[in-house]
Amino acid sequence: MAKQQFDPRSDPDVPKGMSIALLKDLHLLTREGQLNADARRKLKQIRHLVGLLRPALDDALARHAEPSIVDCGAGKSYLGALLYELVLGPAGRGTLTAIEARPELSEQAAARAARFGQDRFRVATGAIALAIDTGNATAAEAHAAARPNVLTALHACDTATDDALVLAIEAGADHVAVVPCCQAEVARQLEATPPLDPTDAALCAHALHRREFGSHLTNVIRGLVLEAHGYKVTVTELVGWEHSAKNELILGKRVNRYDAAARAKLRAVFERFRVEPTLVREPPERPHRRWAATLPQCELSLG
Numbered sequence: 001m002a003k004q005q006f007d008p009r010s011d012p013d014v015p016k017g018m019s020i021a022l023l024k025d026l027h028l029l030t031r032e033g034q035l036n037a038d039a040r041r042k043l044k045q046i047r048h049l050v051g052l053l054r055p056a057l058d059d060a061l062a063r064h065a066e067p068s069i070v071d072c073g074a075g076k077s078y079l080g081a082l083l084y085e086l087v088l089g090p091a092g093r094g095t096l097t098a099i100e101a102r103p104e105l106s107e108q109a110a111a112r113a114a115r116f117g118q119d120r121f122r123v124a125t126g127a128i129a130l131a132i133d134t135g136n137a138t139a140a141e142a143h144a145a146a147r148p149n150v151l152t153a154l155h156a157c158d159t160a161t162d163d164a165l166v167l168a169i170e171a172g173a174d175h176v177a178v179v180p181c182c183q184a185e186v187a188r189q190l191e192a193t194p195p196l197d198p199t200d201a202a203l204c205a206h207a208l209h210r211r212e213f214g215s216h217l218t219n220v221i222r223g224l225v226l227e228a229h230g231y232k233v234t235v236t237e238l239v240g241w242e243h244s245a246k247n248e249l250i251l252g253k254r255v256n257r258y259d260a261a262a263r264a265k266l267r268a269v270f271e272r273f274r275v276e277p278t279l280v281r282e283p284p285e286r287p288h289r290r291w292a293a294t295l296p297q298c299e300l301s302l303g
């Protein structure tokens with residue numbers, strides 16, 4: 001009896017309308033079209049994120065003739081490839097720019113995009129903090145990419161998430177969505193200068209608690225910095241914790257220019273916990289001078 005061919009389209013985790021050949025190329029499906037546990041986890045996560053980003057993407061498509069999506073710390077560009085395939089491709093307009101520091105990954109992503117006819121998929125090789133590498137993009141493309149309507153960063157390592165937030169704020173992105181990765185910076189600061197209040201100090205007396213609390217505090221600060229810059233912030237779970245430990249999704253939608261209450265809360269947090277993460281560090285350490293200049297250092301620095 002002939003062996004029945006497995007149809008991956010029947011799997012609920014395979015997004016409807018998605019090219020099976022592209023999923024295989026991304027190694028999200030095996031050559032036989034099966035999903036292994038790792039790929040299923042990744043696909044679930046990205047599919048879910050694309051769903052949560054839908055309102056932002058629809059808004060960008062409604063408001064801009066050529067909306068620009070920028071994915072920071074893109075890695076193998078799973079997210080970019082799916083966003084293009086499921087959103088920009090069917091819309092027939094808009095660009096997606098994947099910013100990735102490792103050239104071998106961005107070259108792979110560019111080659112894949114070319115193979116699959118994703119001709120509005122750009123790659124920018126280099127650090128997020130440099131905003132964009134104009135090396136092989138036209139000035140117009142670089143300009144569009146540097147002014148994202150929607151900016152994403154999925155598991156951009158440690159302070160790379162902060163660089164992505166700086167880029168979003170500096171460029172005035174309408175929407176921002178970050179799922180932070182591991183983070184160690186604030187835990188180190190909590191160890192070097194523990195909070196003065198004994199109860200606060202007890203929250204981070206042990207290395208493990210410092211790591212967890214530092215990570216929590218970092219994300220609280222990220223949300224407040226977005227609010228301080230006029231974003232309405234939602235913090236939610238990306239997928240159930242069984243799929244990933246790094247599962248906090250911070251969504252921001254730009255609604256105002258300035259929020260004094262959020263700035264006051266930030267100042268209180270900095271004073272109480274004596275931390276100063278990359279996100280708010282003053283120039284010249286930050287290359288984003290224009291942005292930093294909009295955030296009064298007297299309010300936000302520890303000095």
Ligand SMILES: C[S@@+](CC[C@H](N)C(=O)[O-])C[C@H]1O[C@@H](n2cnc3c(N)ncnc32)[C@H](O)[C@@H]1O
Pocket residue numbers: 072073074075076077078079099100101102105126127128129153154155156157160163181
């Ligand atoms: C953990 S991977 C996540 C990749 C992808 N977003 C995903 O979820 O599959 C983080 C990626 O961010 C890149 N990265 C880290 N810091 C960066 C920076 N400052 N600028 C650009 N890319 C960076 C790394 O090279 C790596 O490919």
